[in-house]
Amino acid sequence: MESDPEPNRLLRPMSAAPAPAPAALLAWYDRHRRDLPWRARPGETPDAYRVWLSEIMLQQTTVAAVRPYFERFLARFPTLDSLAAAPSEAVMSAWAGLGYYSRARNLHACAQAVAAAGAFPDTEAELRKLPGIGPYTAGAIAAIAFNRQAAAVDGNVERVLTRLYAVGEPLPGAKGRVRALTEALVPADRPGDFAQALMDLGATICTPKRxxxxxxxxxxxxxxxxxxxxxxxxxxxxKSAGALRRGAAFVAVRTGDEAILLRTRPPSGLLGAMAEPPTSEWLPDYDLARALLDAPLEARWQRLPGQVRHVFTHFPLELTVFAARVSKSVAAPDGMRFTPRAALGEEPLPGAMKKVLAHAFAATGLPEPGAAVRPRAGRRREAAPTRASRKGAP
DNA sequence: GACCCGTGGCC
DNA sequence: TGGCCAAGGGT
Structure with missing residues (x-):
């Protein structure tokens, strides 16, 4: 890898700043390093199994959340071979609660591959081929466990490096540049400590705010x-702020027990396996005039004033809510069910769908579940007239 | 490159 | 309180 001694010439004339010295960071690390359960103490030899396990757990997960899981996991699977030999249910249950469960599946597959091979590969390129190990994790393991001169570029490191060199290009486009800048800094001496020092710096000093x-x-x-x-x-x-999608939601209330008509979404995909009142498709050009064609059953549907808005990671959604009372004799359509009001709490309703129900309850004058406990507390939003786009004016 | 995956903490 | 973010990877 070739290192550009002046990666940011444009700013160069402005400042007489010295080049960042890896040794200065390492000296800081020697005094301020965090003491973490998966980390070898000074003088100890790092254990690849522990390094790998911790790196997988730490993907998109905070140190505080990982700590107890790591201890428990290691007690249950003390060695790579014990993990490889374990039934997948045992692995999954040890992971339960940590989230991102494909990590656990990949972890198990990786353990079996490594156990079969006899040992962890000790180069970035070979590590990269294992399931669950991407560019960041491969660099981290190579550097930390095997003291290879490799860069481990995660969110922390990106923050440190973009500041250090005032990288004006936005992420994620600048990822390649940031990686090159990092690689150019990795010292031949103590590259593993350097990788950890960079992350500690980002986590404790070079924080996102202040x-x-x-x-x-x-x-x-x-x-x-x-x-x-x-x-x-x-x-x-x-953010690419996907195009607004619209649709209709149908809240059917059964007279008598006040049960709500719900269905379960498909097991995978957006809001997979979550519950919802039936809705139309969500489309940028959804035609509200024909919404009743999408109703789950025949009833005297009433279009409620206003809309329910919800912003997903990737697109905003605007649902118009239709409500109807149906008689006790009406059966739920195939794949749907009437859930009594008292049991709504047990339904896996995502935020967007809770908004839909709240909107319907407010507009129809029915008390929300729990509303009686704290009548008109604090700043309770009225659902009725939609506050039109007020995002524009700062 | 877009999109998806889980959970807890913070302001 | 809800929106944002955190030691990313797979498809």
């Missing part, structure tokens, strides 16, 4: 700090 620059070993060479712009990095590409 970074503690005064305590940073790299305050002097930091380009962003020199301009007072540290909190503006990393730049991020404006």
């Amino acid at each position: 970074p503690a620059c005064a305590l940073c070993p790299w305050m002097r060479p930091c380009r962003a700090r020199a301009e007072g712009l540290q909190e503006t990095f990393p730049r991020k590409a404006p």
Whole structure:
């Protein structure tokens, strides 16, 4: 890998900042390193099994959440071979609650592959071929467990590096540049400690908000700090804010027990296996005038004023709610059920669908479940007239 | 490159 | 309180 000694020439003339020295970061690390259960103490030899296990658990998961799981997991599966030999149910149950369960499936598959091979590969390229090990994790294991001169670029490191070099290009487009900048800094001496030092720096000093620059070993060479712009990095590409989708939701209330008509969404995909009142398809050009064609059953549907808005990761949704009372004799259509009001709490209703029900309850004057406990508390939003787009005006 | 995957903490 | 974010990877 070739290192550009001046990766950011444009800013160069402005500052007489020295180049960041890996040794300065390592010296800081020696005094301020976090003591973590998966980390080898100074002088100890890192254990690849523990390093790997911790790195998988730490993907998109906080240290605080991982800590107890790591201890428990290691007690239950003390060695790679014991993990490889375990039934998958045991592995999944040890993982239960940590989230991102494909990690656990990949973990188990990876353990079996490594056990069959006899040992973990010790290079980034070979590690990368194992299930659940991507660019970041391969670099982290190679550096930390095998002291290879590899870069482990995660969210922390991206933040540190974009500040250090005032990288103006937004992420994720700048990922390649950031990786190159990181690789150029990785020292031949103690690359494993360097990787961990970079992450500790990002986690404790170079934090997303209010970074503690005064305590940073790299305050002097930091380009962003020199301009007072540290909190503006990393730049991020404006979220593509998918197109608005619209649809209709149908809330049928059964007279007598006040049960609500619900169905379960398909097991995978958006809101997989979650419950919802029946809705139409959600389309950018949904035609409300024909909404009743999408109703789950025949009834005197009443269109409620206003809409329910919900923003998913990736697109905003606007549902118009239709409500109807149906008689006790009406059977739920295939694949649907009437859930009594008292049992709604047991239904896996996602936030968007709770909004739909709340909207219907408010508009029809029915008390929401739990509403009686705290009548008109604090700032309770009225569901009726939709507040039109008020995002525009700051 | 878009999209999906889970959970807890923070403001 | 809800929206954002956190030691990413797979498809």
